[in-house]
Amino acid sequence: MSSAEVTAAAKPADAPEHCPGTASESAGKASACAGCPNQQICATGPKGPDPSIALVKEKLREVRNKVLVLSGKGGVGKSTVTALLSRAMAQHNPDRNFGVLDIDICGPSQPRVLGVLGEQVHQSGSGWSPVYIEDNLSLMSIGFLLGSPDDAIIWRGPKKNGMIRQFLTEVDWGQLDYLVLDTPPGTSDEHLSAATFLKVTDGRWGAVLVTTPQEVALLDVRKEITFCKKMAIPVVGVVENMSVFVCPKCATESDIFPAKTGGAERMCADMEVRYLGKLPLDPRLAKCCDEGKDFLAEHAGSPTVTALKGIVARVQEFFETDRLTCTCVKRVLT
Amino acid sequence: MSSAEVTAAAKPADAPEHCPGTASESAGKASACAGCPNQQICATGPKGPDPSIALVKEKLREVRNKVLVLSGKGGVGKSTVTALLSRAMAQHNPDRNFGVLDIDICGPSQPRVLGVLGEQVHQSGSGWSPVYIEDNLSLMSIGFLLGSPDDAIIWRGPKKNGMIRQFLTEVDWGQLDYLVLDTPPGTSDEHLSAATFLKVTDGRWGAVLVTTPQEVALLDVRKEITFCKKMAIPVVGVVENMSVFVCPKCATESDIFPAKTGGAERMCADMEVRYLGKLPLDPRLAKCCDEGKDFLAEHAGSPTVTALKGIVARVQEFFETDRLTCTCVKRVLT
Numbered sequence: 001m002s003s004a005e006v007t008a009a010a011k012p013a014d015a016p017e018h019c020p021g022t023a024s025e026s027a028g029k030a031s032a033c034a035g036c037p038n039q040q041i042c043a044t045g046p047k048g049p050d051p052s053i054a055l056v057k058e059k060l061r062e063v064r065n066k067v068l069v070l071s072g073k074g075g076v077g078k079s080t081v082t083a084l085l086s087r088a089m090a091q092h093n094p095d096r097n098f099g100v101l102d103i104d105i106c107g108p109s110q111p112r113v114l115g116v117l118g119e120q121v122h123q124s125g126s127g128w129s130p131v132y133i134e135d136n137l138s139l140m141s142i143g144f145l146l147g148s149p150d151d152a153i154i155w156r157g158p159k160k161n162g163m164i165r166q167f168l169t170e171v172d173w174g175q176l177d178y179l180v181l182d183t184p185p186g187t188s189d190e191h192l193s194a195a196t197f198l199k200v201t202d203g204r205w206g207a208v209l210v211t212t213p214q215e216v217a218l219l220d221v222r223k224e225i226t227f228c229k230k231m232a233i234p235v236v237g238v239v240e241n242m243s244v245f246v247c248p249k250c251a252t253e254s255d256i257f258p259a260k261t262g263g264a265e266r267m268c269a270d271m272e273v274r275y276l277g278k279l280p281l282d283p284r285l286a287k288c289c290d291e292g293k294d295f296l297a298e299h300a301g302s303p304t305v306t307a308l309k310g311i312v313a314r315v316q317e318f319f320e321t322d323r324l325t326c327t328c329v330k331r332v333l334t
Numbered sequence: 335m336s337s338a339e340v341t342a343a344a345k346p347a348d349a350p351e352h353c354p355g356t357a358s359e360s361a362g363k364a365s366a367c368a369g370c371p372n373q374q375i376c377a378t379g380p381k382g383p384d385p386s387i388a389l390v391k392e393k394l395r396e397v398r399n400k401v402l403v404l405s406g407k408g409g410v411g412k413s414t415v416t417a418l419l420s421r422a423m424a425q426h427n428p429d430r431n432f433g434v435l436d437i438d439i440c441g442p443s444q445p446r447v448l449g450v451l452g453e454q455v456h457q458s459g460s461g462w463s464p465v466y467i468e469d470n471l472s473l474m475s476i477g478f479l480l481g482s483p484d485d486a487i488i489w490r491g492p493k494k495n496g497m498i499r500q501f502l503t504e505v506d507w508g509q510l511d512y513l514v515l516d517t518p519p520g521t522s523d524e525h526l527s528a529a530t531f532l533k534v535t536d537g538r539w540g541a542v543l544v545t546t547p548q549e550v551a552l553l554d555v556r557k558e559i560t561f562c563k564k565m566a567i568p569v570v571g572v573v574e575n576m577s578v579f580v581c582p583k584c585a586t587e588s589d590i591f592p593a594k595t596g597g598a599e600r601m602c603a604d605m606e607v608r609y610l611g612k613l614p615l616d617p618r619l620a621k622c623c624d625e626g627k628d629f630l631a632e633h634a635g636s637p638t639v640t641a642l643k644g645i646v647a648r649v650q651e652f653f654e655t656d657r658l659t660c661t662c663v664k665r666v667l668t
Contacts (some may be wrong), residue, residue, distance in 0.1 A: 072441055074408005074519045079550070106520035107406055107554050152557040154521045154564065157491030185408045186440035186518060187488045215624035216413070220441050223486040230488060247581040247588065254581065256590075256617055286591045290549035 056168045056197045062175040063099070065319040066198050066205035068233065072220025074185035076212045077241035077279070079104070080289055082182040083113045084279075085208070087296055088312045089178060090137040096177040099130060101167055102141035103194055104184040105160040106153050111143035115292025119144060127172040140171045157189035164193045178319070185220075187227040195231045204319050206234040208276070212242045213255070213263040221264070225271050236318045237274030239311055240264035242281040256281055274318075277311040279304055390502045390531045396509040397433070399653040400532050400539035402567065406554025408519035410546045411575035411613070413438070414623055416516040417447045418613075419542070421630055422646045423512060424471040430511040433464060435501055436475035437528055438518040439494040440487050445477035449626025453478060461506040474505045491523035498527045512653070519554075521561040529565045538653050540568040542610070545598050546576045548591030552601050559605050570652045571608030573645055574598035576615040580637075590615055608652075611645045613638055 018032035027033070028043025036042075060066070069082045082100060090098045102110035111117045111131075119131045121144045130138035142153065142163060155163075173179065181198075184190055198205045207228050211221040221238065228235050240263060244253045261267075268275040282304045288295040296305055352366035361367070362377025370376075394400070403416045416434060424432045436444040445451045445465075453465045455478045464472035476487065476497060489497075507513065515532075518524055532539045541562050545555040555572065562569050574597060578587045595601075602609040616638045622629040630639055 073443075074441075075410055075546075076408075106522050107408075107557070109407075109550050109553070112550055112553065149553055150556040150560050152521045152561040152564065154526065154561055156523050156526060160522070184520060187486045188440050188494070189490050192488065192490060212409075214620055216443050216446055217409075219443070219446060219483055222484040223441070226484050227486040227488055230486065245579060245588075245590070247584065247586055249586040250581065250584040252581055252583040254579075254617060256579070256615065256620065281590065283588060283590055286548055 050196075052165050052169055053197065053200050056165070057200050057202070059169050060173070060179070060201045060203075063173060063179045063201070064176065064203045065178045066201065066203070067178060067180045067236065067315065067319075068191075068194060068198065068205065068207040069180060069182050069210060070191065070207050070224050070228075071185055071210040071217075072187070072222070072224040073211070073217045076185075076210050076217050078185070078210050079109045079113050079182050080285065081208070081210050081239055081241060081279070082180050083110065083289070084295065084308055085312060085315065086137060086178070086180045087114075087133075087294060088308055089316070090134055091296060092312070093177070094136060097136045097175060098138075099173050099176045099179045100137070100139045101171075101179060101181045102139065102143065103164050103167065103181055103190050105142050105155060105163055105190065107184060108141045108143035110139055110141045110182055112292055113289045114139055115294070117143070117149065117292060121145070124172060127170045129172055138173070140167055160189050161193040164190060165197070168197050187223065191227065192231075195233055199232070204234075206236040206318060208236045208315060209238045209273075210241055211238060211264050211267075213240055215261065218261070218264065218267050222267065222271060225273060235273045236315055237276035238264050238268050239276045240278040243278045245281045274314070276314045277307055279307050279311070384530075386499050386503055387531065387534050390499070391534050391536070393503050394507070394513070394535045394537075397507060397513045397535070398510065398537045399512045400535065400537070401512060401514045401570065401649065401653075402525075402528060402532065402539065402541040403514060403516050403544060404525065404541050404558050404562075405519055405544040405551075406521070406556070406558040407545070407551040410519075410544050410551050412519070412544050413443045413447050413516050414619065415542070415544050415573055415575060415613070416514050417444065417623070418629065418642055419646060419649065420471060420512070420514045421448075421467075421628060422642055423650070424468055425630060426646070427511070428470060431470045431509055432472075433507050433510045433513045434471070434473045435505075435513060435515045436473065436477065437498050437501065437515055437524050439476050439489060439497055439524065441518060442475045442477035444473055444475045444516055446626055447623045448473055449628070451477070451483065451626060455479070458506060461504045463506055472507065474501055494523050495527040498524060499531070502531050521557065525561065526565075529567055533566070538568075540570040540652060542570045542649060543572045543607075544575055545572060545601075546591045547574055547589070547597040549595065551591070552595070552598065555598070556601065556605060559607060569607045570649055571610035572598050572602050573610045574612040577612045579615045608648070610648050611641055613641050613645070 016032045016036050020026045020030045022042055028039050033039045069078050071078045086098055086100050100110055102108045114133050116131050116133055121131060122129045130140040132138050181194060209221050209224055211217045242256060245256045265275045280303055284299055285295050285304055288298060350366045350370050354360045354364045356376055362373050367373045403412050405412045420432050420434050434444055436442045448467050450465050450467055455465060456463045464474040466472050515528060543555050543558055545551045576590060579590045580587055599609045614637055618633055619629050619638055622632060
């Protein structure tokens with residue numbers, strides 16, 4: 001296999017030399033299409049740019065900043081970081097509005113983590129109303145649409161993409177300062193769809209990458225950075241989660257996932273992305289997530305909350321400072 | 335939304351009443367198809383059963399048992415359990431052959447965990463040769479096909495499915511007692527494809543589910559069990575990973591991910607699946623995985639290895655005892 005990479009660009013990686021582009025009116029019908037393995041798909045598929053892209057742009061016109069929370073590996077704490085980040089921003093800025101969109105279609109965990117499991121979304125004239133966790137913090141997740149929390153969503157890619165499109169076009173978010181998107185691990189359908197839609201919206205967007213210090217997770221976050229570069233997604237930076245475990249009895253700090261090559265900070269320097277900070281492993285945090293409690297309120301003085309404040313400040317700096325954003329975007333695009 | 339579930343069955347969930355089935359010769363052309371949203375796809379798509387299904391059946395004729403390692407949530411230790419299980423079985427049965435197939439297309443970690451990162455697969459007359467870790471343990475992974483370990487596989491579902499089909503039809507596994515498949519988290523393309531193919535093969539197959547004791551992971555493993563029931567995948571049982579952390583200084587046992595509702599054992603009783611045992615969280619295990627070392631050889635006397643032996647025995651019991659298999663399969667199918 002010469003190249004294991006394809007992007008969502010207009011021309012597939014295996015396209016013939018004079019491919020007119022899959023969105024072209026002559027897709028599948030040009031002379032260059034003869035013999036192309038995609039000819040039939042192109043000839044029968046819908047033509048022109050996806051009409052829902054314009055709809056997403058219009059619908060998210062009042063959403064200033066979009067934060068995509070990504071990780072290569074699962075279980076590194078994307079959902080926890082999404083919830084902590086959103087809650088912290090909402091609490092520090094009571095006069096501004098925040099939203100969380102859970103696009104982990106096959107494993108939605110935000111309803112549980114944010115403590116609104118079992119709530120219902122309501123349909124209004126202007127679309128689905130998200131569920132409100134605080135006055136200025138709302139959430140939309142497929143978890144609200146399931147009959148039972150044990151129900152499995154057994155969907156292949158196209159159905160998941162359709163759901164994400166619906167979330168971005170049919171949810172009545174109102175005016176938001178930040179919309180934080182929680183994603184499944186990897187670099188596949190959900191990520192391509194979200195990036196394709198967010199790319200066209202007004203305002204700023206960027207990805208916060210989450211990892212643990214262990215090699216296997218760092219390897220995967222490198223792939224995720226490569227993905228961001230290929231898709232021209234601005235990288236806000238990397239959060240290192242579950243770095244150390246502090247024994248509750250003797251206060252000995254143990255590396256749960258020992259870092260061999262300098263951990264996330266070193267990897268960030270290598271890959272030229274910003275290191276946003278580290279969060280310690282705190283069993284009370286896992287417990288709060290399981291019970292849907294607000295960790296920030298319950299353990300206000302903990303080292304995790306202190307570390308989180310620094311991370312939140314750096315994320316907001318990215319979105320709200322002109323100079324910094326430009327540097328990061330340039331770095332990513334080159 | 336009335337039903338959030340679709341399966342890979344011949345008729346889509348939203349099919350009209352007299353749908354001839356998507357694999358039928360008259361798909362998209364019968365009178366019942368008029369007005370169906372899938373009509374165009376059916377009318378232009380390939381007809382009849384997927385020809386590669388017969389090919390997979392033929393190719394895996396000499397593979398006696400197929401173990402699908404699944405989890406709802408990421409980061410609970412699927413890859414670690416896959417590697418430990420395969421290594422342990424291969425070491426205890428030096429006269430039998432074992433294989434590992436990594437179908438986590440977007441985040442392949444087996445080459446690193448099994449210590450063969452950077453190896454190459456070779457093409458021979460009878461197909462791709464897998465990479466040998468031991469004389470009786472071989473591995474195939476997309477990780478071997480990448481130019482650089484940082485490369486991202488940015489593929490939507492259909493390309494991932496094509497790759498899995500290739501792995502099952504074009505790899506020269508030879509005679510194997512067990513083929514262990516490591517999967518990405520969730521219930522989507524990779525799982526549907528693997529299940530569809532393995533279902534038709536001779537010999538036995540079944541799923542080992544991996545979870546941590548925390549609520550969020552248990553919630554997702556329940557979804558995974560629902561998935562297995564819907565797809566008629568026999569459930570071997572559930573492994574509970576990272577249950578406790580033993581402080582290396584004072585030996586205090588801490589629950590890293592505190593269980594609120596009795597953990598995996600209780601969940602297994604509720605869902606009527608077998609509890610295979612628990613593995614403690616051992617930082618030395620994470621280190622071995624990162625470095626691709628054989629944990630079983632390096633820390634032969636550790637509690638993890640003792641626990642693992644029990645789990646391996648119960649997995650082999652499922653595949654090699656007649657009575658037990660029948661009970662489990664019946665349980666799952668009803």
